[in-house]
Amino acid sequence: MKRVAKILPVGSWAVEKAADVFCADYEGRHRRRMVLPLQSGEKVLLELEHARLLQAGEGLCLEDGRIIKVEALPEELMEVRAQNPLHLVQLAWHLGNRHLPAAIEPERILIRYDHVIADMVKGLGGHIHRVQAAFDPESGAYAAREHGHTHHDHDHDHDHDHHDHAHEHEHEHRHSHSHGHVEHHHGGHSHSHG
Template identity: 55%
Template sequence: MLKATSVLPAGSYADPADTVTLDFDGRHRRRIALTGNGGLAFLLDLPQAVALKSGDGLLLDDGRVVAVEAAPEPLTEVTAGDPHHLLRLAWHLGNRHLPAMIEDGRILIRRDHVISDMVRGLGGAVRDIDAPFDPEGGAYGGHSHSHSEAHGHAHSHSHGSGHSHSHSHSHTHSHEH
């Protein structure tokens, strides 16, 4: 079976041999057998799981490329009366570690009636739509299902010369799922 062992960024290849259409979860894989929309079967066999974006190419071991396309899926469009309000809503969504696709004037998230109720309670508007979902990669290098917890530690002391100063440091760690 043909293998795809590397990912080419969108725009870096021409004339794909086939296209594979996958939803958000289906585009975060390391190893899986896939069949393109045109029938080309291959094994995705990457060194580590990556978040494939719509437009990325999968380089097959015979030199051909299979284009990745984001499948439409059930989403909720979050909007607000002004950019500042939308920014506040983005903060609340981010505080819940939700994958979010940020566009001009709207935020797209996966459908979740509890989150929709929260957004409405904060004065935002929600509308259910079906669209491709390519959320922000975030600070953790893509869709990694990771959560980071920061722990800060600080201490201060004074010197005999009558002045004092503080030292602080922090570290983060992530939990991979």
């Protein structure tokens, strides 16, 4: 069975040169390790260091040099529409606050159907429609950096430290956020944090 040697980003390869196609819904494209059934009936092995979403339009470059095009199957989604652009941004904030995978477009947001979220959006004045569409959500600020290579037996001469990042969430704190600097200066004046 041939293996995927690397993943080519959307727009970085000639789509017309695709030798075959892998087509799946969101769940079927969000993987770390899997045997991928291609349209031709051939099967290839995908083996990554971390689970990630294979995005529609990416190319899976096999060991033999052939490139497999990734396509997204249409699936049942929830289309969120707003009263105006500002309202759409506000709805996006509420959806993002719940860490939901979302595809953000100029006039709508697509998410996977969830009746609780549908009720929340309606309560915030948004409009919900069930649609059939391909789902390619945003990768998110905290997604692991993609190196475009798969995990197999060879040496890497670079680090894979993905845990050195900070992030914030709004929640009640009962502790100080002091970082040890008691006093600092700002162009002629100073103040302290205590």
